[in-house]
Amino acid sequence: MNKVFVIYDSFFGNTEKVAQSIAAALNTQAVPVNQADAGQLRDLDQLVVGSPTRGFHPTEGISKLFSGLPKNHLTGVSVAAFDTRIVLETIDSKALRFLVDKGGYAANTIAKILEKMGGRLAAPGEGFFVTCEQGPLKDGELERAAESARKFQLLI
Numbered sequence: 001m002n003k004v005f006v007i008y009d010s011f012f013g014n015t016e017k018v019a020q021s022i023a024a025a026l027n028t029q030a031v032p033v034n035q036a037d038a039g040q041l042r043d044l045d046q047l048v049v050g051s052p053t054r055g056f057h058p059t060e061g062i063s064k065l066f067s068g069l070p071k072n073h074l075t076g077v078s079v080a081a082f083d084t085r086i087v088l089e090t091i092d093s094k095a096l097r098f099l100v101d102k103g104g105y106a107a108n109t110i111a112k113i114l115e116k117m118g119g120r121l122a123a124p125g126e127g128f129f130v131t132c133e134q135g136p137l138k139d140g141e142l143e144r145a146a147e148s149a150r151k152f153q154l155l156i
């Protein structure tokens, strides 16, 4: 039996919903980052990590969890990263829209962290959209998340 783990952070519950959809498709549990520890990240086959994009980056909770782990902790683990992010067209200010577009997203940073720790990146970081800062998610995003997870599952 493969050992598969989904870790997420979430302020308003949107990333949590995506994480749960992914975890259900992978037949595992989604664990909030404040309940995750290094021991759970040992001897994994697959790991999915998700965060809301906040100021172009993952949350402090996600960054801290991984910065506290030994360098090669994820050697050989199949890894994937996702984030939630705002639909660009909903941002009124043209300048802010430009910044958010160019600033980057949490999933890319997480993917780099996981790879640096020895993980094998199974797919590029994936973004799921909210239509407003606090949500809700855009229609269809939970289904899209489950579909991505099923593709990820086939890779092992």
Ligand SMILES: Cc1cc2nc3c(=O)[nH]c(=O)nc-3n(C[C@H](O)[C@H](O)[C@H](O)COP(=O)(O)O)c2cc1C
Pocket (backbone or CB within 6 Å): 009, 010, 011, 012, 013, 014, 015, 016, 051, 052, 053, 054, 055, 056, 057, 084, 085, 086, 087, 100, 103, 130, 132, 133, 134, 135
């Ligand atoms: C302080 C703050 C910073 C944010 N920064 C970004 C950003 O850089 N890029 C982006 O696309 N969305 C940004 N957002 C929107 C968040 O991505 C959105 O609130 C998040 O996806 C909601 O997920 P959650 O319900 O799991 O917290 C930001 C929101 C807040 C409150």
